Each structure stands twice: as C-alpha cells, then as structure tokens.
Amino acid sequence: MEQTLSHGIVFAAGSQKTPAGRHEQRNRQAREKDRTVTRKFDNLHPEDGAIVPPERISTAVTAGRLAYGDGAIQTFHPDGSTSYREAGRQTEGTWSVDGNGRFCSFWPPSYQASYDLRWVVEGGAVVGLRFSDLSTGTCFEGRFQ
Structure with missing residues (x-):
C-alpha cells in the first residue's frame, strides 16, 4: 500500500520514510540495544x-x-x-x-x-x-x- 504525503512524495505504508515507520524503526533499535545490554548479564x-x-x-x-x-x-x-x-x-x-x-x-x-x-x-x-x-x-x- 502506498501513501502520498502532503508534499507529493509517495512511500510504501510502514516504510522507514514515514513518521510511523521511523518511529517503529527507533523502537526496534531500542529493544535490540536493551537485549544486547541484558545479554551481557545473562549469567548474573x-x-x-x-x-x-x-x-x-x-x-x-x-x-x-x-x-x-x-x-x-x-x-x-x-x-x-x-x-x-x-x-x-x-x-x-x-x-x-x-x-x-x-x-x-x-x-x-x-x-x-x-x-x-x-x-x-x-x-x-x-x-x-x-x-x-x-x-x-x-x-x-x-x-x-
């Protein structure tokens, strides 16, 4: 599904280029960082x-x-x-x-x-x-x- 923004640029829905897509990408990156830090303490x-x-x-x-x-x-x-x-x-x-x-x-x-x-x-x-x-x-x- 495509989305046309008010300034005429077309992006696929959920793409990183949309505000929602960028927000979701940042959330995924934050969750991965959390898992990386937590893994360093798995045995503790x-x-x-x-x-x-x-x-x-x-x-x-x-x-x-x-x-x-x-x-x-x-x-x-x-x-x-x-x-x-x-x-x-x-x-x-x-x-x-x-x-x-x-x-x-x-x-x-x-x-x-x-x-x-x-x-x-x-x-x-x-x-x-x-x-x-x-x-x-x-x-x-x-x-x-």
Whole structure:
C-alpha cells in the first residue's frame, strides 16, 4: 500500500520514510540495544543495590552507554578510557579498579575519585549502575541506553 504525503512524495505504508515507520524503526533499535545490554548479564542475577563484585566491574561499566538524570552521557571503554558528554561539552578521562576492588576515575588534570559501584535492577534485569563517591558520599545513577 502506498501513501502520498502532503508534499507529493509517495512511500510504501510502514516504510522507514514515514513518521510511523521511523518511529517503529527507533523502537526496534531500542529493544535490540536493551537485549544486547541484558545479554551481557545473562549469567548474573544481581539484586537491586547489590555491590558490583570487583571481577565484574569491567563487564558492568563497558556493557553500554550510560545516561544520567542531568542529561549527561558516559561511555566506558575496555582500554580504561572514558568519555563524558554534558551540555554539548565532551571530556575524556580514565577508569580503573584499584587494589581494594573499588571503581576509580581520573579526569585530567587532577580530579580523582573512588566509588562503590552498585547494580540498578528492575524486573530482574540490570538497567544501570549506581555510583557512590567514597570521599563525599555523593550518589548518582546511570541507566544503560
């Protein structure tokens, strides 16, 4: 079935070119991303708020891009680098696991922090990570996109 839009362009119904087609394509892509992140934790069954064990920190932080409540986006890479984008500004840093099994980040030139890292679980699925700064007690949560 074809559809003619007001400006005279003809598309097949349900095509990616129609607003409904683009919306459905984005929904499919979002569902696939959710399944990809969830698959990385298939063999784990953590409870919400449980500490991420040191041997799982790398898998946890590199599982997918994290979105924070303030609109910032962060990606952790397997090589220990991280990028953080907030209000159109991107910064680069590094992350690691220290000798005590704590998640640590470094942002040049001199900002360093260590965190307790906890799972965010909803409906039995890992949906994000909660970071608790060990020196200030500040907590923030990132959700996988």
